[in-house]
Amino acid sequence: MTFSNLLIQWYLQNKRDLPWRNTTNPYPIWLSEIILQQTRVAQGTPYFYNFLNQFPTVNHLAQADEQQVLKLWQGLGYYSRARNLHQTAQYIVNELDGIFPNSYAGLLRLKGIGEYTAAAIASFAYNEPVPVVDGNVFRVLSRYFGIESDISLGKTKKEFTALAAELLPKDQPALFNQAIMEFGALQCVPKSPSCEDCIFNTSCVALQKGLVGELPVKSKKLKVSHRYFNYIVVTDTNGNTKLQQRTDKGIWYNLYEFPLIETQKEEGFETIAPLIQNDASFGASVISIQEVNPISIVHKLSHQHLHIKFWKVTLDGALDDGVTDQQLKAFPFPIVIHNFIEDVWAK
DNA sequence: AAGGCGGGGTT
DNA sequence: AACCCAGCCTT
Structure with missing residues (x-):
């Protein structure tokens, strides 16, 4: 069994039932991805429901005042996400006839959508075979393959993106992308993961080398x-x-x-x-x-x-x-x- | 490439 | 107290 197939098998047995996973409509997927940037699922989920209730479609969101959008975002932090969400909704409605771009490249041009989010939406909504690289993916891959590159560097992100692209089964990109992130969130957690229970505990390089606690390597420290x-x-x-x-x-x-x-x-x-x-x-x-x-x-x-x-x-x-x-x-x-x-x- | 940008959970 | 969370934008 390959790494990717094992991972997908694990996912199908262990995944959480999250509300944005039961659709291929790009609007709720986009909304969830913006909300979840640097934000835990538990913190973001109520906001996802509130936004979808208040703004059922991208048209509703586009017609709102920014103050209304910021009010609904209140408490979630990184408020540029809310301002960009609103501006992008207006752009999609006014310039794109309310239709989301149907590719990774098109999505990437939108304000507030970077490489991760473009890949997430493109794979989840359109099954485009593009790999997501987020904090979970850095952690899972760095440990499984024993990669000691500094994930603070742009060069390293390219390295991981290339590796994830190789691992990505081209016929089920959505499933693989969900699986690797879910695995990072539930099993291969940042601190004290229970490697004894892990399906990869005979193949994980970090575990064999005793490097689980050291990986991924991240140099950037922010000063307060x-x-x-x-x-x-x-x-x-x-x-x-x-x-x-x-x-x-x-x-x-x-x-x-x-x-x-x-x-x-x-x-x-x-x-x-x-x-x-x-x-x-x-x-x-x-x-x-x-x-x-x-x-x-x-x-x-x-x-x-x-x-x-x-x-x-x-x-x-x-x-x-x-x-x-x-x-x-x-x-x-x-x-x-x-x-x-x-x-x-x-x- | 580096720094700014929230709030909260976990260890 | 340190670290991290389905990162992105500006400089």
Whole structure:
């Protein structure tokens, strides 16, 4: 039995029943693939159902406002995925008559679709024999074949893509691609895989050489920066608050937040209160300032640790652009702000 | 080629 | 605390 056939056999006996696997319609397949980029199945699945309910077809998605799409994406992270999803839906409807490109090469040209996602959609929807190479595939192949190349390098990705292409049975690409990813997700897991139960435990090179814990080799380490955010949560005489949209390149682009004072280090009342007092943008004078959480929340992104304090400020006038509690629910927020609104502000 | 981009689960 | 997750885009 070949590696590929064993893998497919394993898959047929062990696969999970996932909702995007029971179709060849490119729309739900595309949707699932974008949602699952750098995201676990368990985290992404509820979002998949919500999007499909709200936007049953690419036409529905194209007609939505970006704010509506971002709101539905709220909490999933990497928000450029949502913005690109929306733009690509509009492109498909307006420029391609609502028909998805029917090949790997065509899919690859769409915004938000890279090599992995193009191969996934092309194989799952059209049975085009193109191999997927994701984190699972790197892990499975590096271990089974004992490949010690650094997967952070572009050269290595080409190496693995070529190997996967050789292994791919041309008559059942969808099955093989699903199988190798599922095997990586369920059996050949990153840490402490149970190799004693593995169907490949007599042929896996990494197991024979004692390299399972070392593979795949990945050199790239990301460094974390620290930032200090002070969110000014105002209440005016109408009980309204103030929001702003993030329009600078960087985290949370196009999402909403409370007025922000960013400092170079963690600051206390003596430093922040005068800055709030002198902020003319409220158009009303400040009655009181209260530090909601004197110990800052540390909100950890993959590459930034945000030290966040919320400051409750009462105004004696009415905001021009005040937002009511009811309106607040429609804005897309970073999850840390959403949690503040739900857990602190609403109570 | 390198770095930015979320949030959460696992070890 | 470190690592990873059905990666992609910009520089």
